[in-house]
Amino acid sequence: RKEVEQDPGPFNVPEGATVAFNCTYSNSASQSFFWYRQDCRKEPKLLMSVYSSGNEDGRFTAQLNRASQYISLLIRDSKLSDSATYLCVVNMASGTYKYIFGTGTRLKVLA
Amino acid sequence: NAGVTQTPKFQVLKTGQSMTLQCAQDMNHEYMSWYRQDPGMGLRLIHYSVGAGITDQGEVPNGYNVSRSTTEDFPLRLLSAAPSQTSVYFCASSYTFRGYHDLPGTDTQYFGPGTRLTVL
Numbered sequence: 001r002k003e004v005e006q007d008p009g010p011f012n013v014p015e016g017a018t019v020a021f022n023c024t025y026s027n028s029a030s031q032s033f034f035w036y037r038q039d040c041r042k043e044p045k046l047l048m049s050v051y052s053s054g055n056e057d058g059r060f061t062a063q064l065n066r067a068s069q070y071i072s073l074l075i076r077d078s079k080l081s082d083s084a085t086y087l088c089v090v091n092m093a094s095g096t097y098k099y100i101f102g103t104g105t106r107l108k109v110l111a
Numbered sequence: 112n113a114g115v116t117q118t119p120k121f122q123v124l125k126t127g128q129s130m131t132l133q134c135a136q137d138m139n140h141e142y143m144s145w146y147r148q149d150p151g152m153g154l155r156l157i158h159y160s161v162g163a164g165i166t167d168q169g170e171v172p173n174g175y176n177v178s179r180s181t182t183e184d185f186p187l188r189l190l191s192a193a194p195s196q197t198s199v200y201f202c203a204s205s206y207t208f209r210g211y212h213d214l215p216g217t218d219t220q221y222f223g224p225g226t227r228l229t230v231l
Contacts, residue, residue, distance in 0.1 A: 043222035097208040103153035
């Protein structure tokens with residue numbers, strides 16, 4: 001099993017739609033979880049940190065399910081500008097200090 | 112603040128050549144790391160550092176060396192370039208790494224713009 005797994009997509013959705021992505025992780029000791037956004041040929045940029053209680057930032061909502069070891073990202077009222085690849089990132093502690101990235105989920109928002 | 116800077120932006124090497132990719136940050140970040148990104152593979156960790164003088168291997172360290180003599184700089188050295196090292200390289204930094212220092216909210220990574228390397 002990969003340490004961090006994402007559905008690669010692409011998810012093709014119309015403008016205004018709601019779309020959700022999941023990401024599963026294997027290390028139950030992980031403490032930090034993030035969603036990053038990456039545009040084509042650009043560096044990843046932080047979209048949201050994911051907290052135990054769940055968190056929301058405008059149209060974006062992130063949740064953590066420790067029991068099932070997954071995090072989710074919900075995007076409401078999708079915009080054309082949301083088209084990008086969304087990367088799930090998990091830290092691997094327990095003696096090593098590594099961030100592990102998922103391969104990303106590609107989103108295309110269609111006019 | 113300039114954030115995380117990387118040089119060069121583009122580089123073409125011949126097989127067997129060596130070179131150093133530069134990475135610097137001006138945010139006094141403790142944690143720095145190098146990733147490579149290949150199509151369909153996502154970002155893979157090459158090496159990381161939790162502070163000056165402390166480095167460790169990531170997922171794909173073979174063929175690469177790092178050192179961290181200052182807080183600001185974290186260069187990546189390719190010892191003898193191979194075509195398999197053709198990739199986009201990203202450097203990243205964060206104030207700390209949760210688990211090394213338990214300071215929630217301080218372990219967000221910030222990325223440099225990347226170096227696109229081609230090895231012929």
